[in-house]
Amino acid sequence: MKFERLLVLIDAERKDQPALQRAAWLAERTGAELHLLLCAFSSSLDHNLFLEGPRLEQARDAFLEERRNWLDTLAAPLRSNGGKVHTRVIWSKQRQRASLDAISALQPDLVFKSAHHHGLLKRLLLSNSDWELLRHCPAPLWLVHHGEWQARKLCAALDPLHSADKPAALDHRLIDIAGELATQLGLEPHYLHSFAPLPRSLVFDLEMVMSYEQYSSKCASQHREAFEQLLAQHTIPPTSSHLLEGYAEQRIPAFVREQGIDLLLMGAISRGQLDAAIIGNTAERVLDEVECDLLVVKPATTP
Structure with missing residues (x-):
């Protein structure tokens, strides 16, 4: 098994990013390059009665640019330490389908994803999206419990x-x-x-x-x-x-x-x-x- 290309599925709803921490840890020890993928979507920018045509497209572009800037802030410390980090933001309502398409295109050696867990329980709790990836992800999938x-x-x-x-x-x-x-x-x-x-x-x-x-x-x-x-x-x-x-x-x-x-x-x-x-x-x-x-x-x- 190679450790050359690692894909991290970023969860925009989490303040912490355990999957990124684990992938960065592995990349530091193997020299692998990191690919950070964020599937972004906002229902208010999907169909909006007050925004039409070019205005809606401009608002969506601004939203995606904000997401790209945020993703770059996550990548900045890794790049400053000499890591090779690529970032990509995709607009998609069907996030799991978009993630699977990106995985098939990139063909990473490993895919990392933060799994949801309950604060009152030690055991890992898998969400529907976790199960979807488990069933369909063609690459080895590393589900991360917590950052440490x-x-x-x-x-x-x-x-x-x-x-x-x-x-x-x-x-x-x-x-x-x-x-x-x-x-x-x-x-x-x-x-x-x-x-x-x-x-x-x-x-x-x-x-x-x-x-x-x-x-x-x-x-x-x-x-x-x-x-x-x-x-x-x-x-x-x-x-x-x-x-x-x-x-x-x-x-x-x-x-x-x-x-x-x-x-x-x-x-x-x-x-x-x-x-x-x-x-x-x-x-x-x-x-x-x-x-x-x-x-x-x-x-x-x-x-």
Whole structure:
């Protein structure tokens, strides 16, 4: 994975810009260039009874110029420190669609976005726009929880048996990206797989119920073997691998909390009618419960 071109989706409604802080932190360590994108819109300048034709266009131009100046104030400290920063303001009522179009055109190595969070809760709260990007963003998407972070540990959540219908290559891509981030940024990497056999109460086959312990043991062995075979193809020390029994939506957030993980990597897939993208019910529940930054990775596209 390259770290040459980073795109930051600026949120004009926020005083702080956590995504910009994280992207600037990464750019400083990798030499990547930053692209700041602001999708601006004002309903009063869309259709106005008192402004028509050229006057409405002039008012809209003035509004966009004000947004450009504000964006340049965000970029100024980064430029003064020697960073290469590009800024762009787009007028668009459909901000998510405009953002996705810009991402497709620029083809950044990483996209950063500040995720909304509730002040009374530690966990990350994803908005509708966050989910829209998660489902459709073609580039790896880094959702930033808050500006300050410890930058100590990352964790890649893997699925070696592909129970979530993920392609096998995606797990290898997650491992490779985690290793590159760990090496370049000095983060301690961890690799996690969580599994859960069917509960006894949901097993309706009488013969299986009578040998439930054998079934549970066989299930654990299958997941352990698949996890070990996956990691054996990479240089990963045993102390960095974690095989946990339990439902992923419970075990992964708990692991993130207990281990002080700062960045969680998860895979996403695209399937369904009209190429609608989803990331799976289990993954969605995990993402809505974690208390750290999220890096969501899609399968690599073939040129």
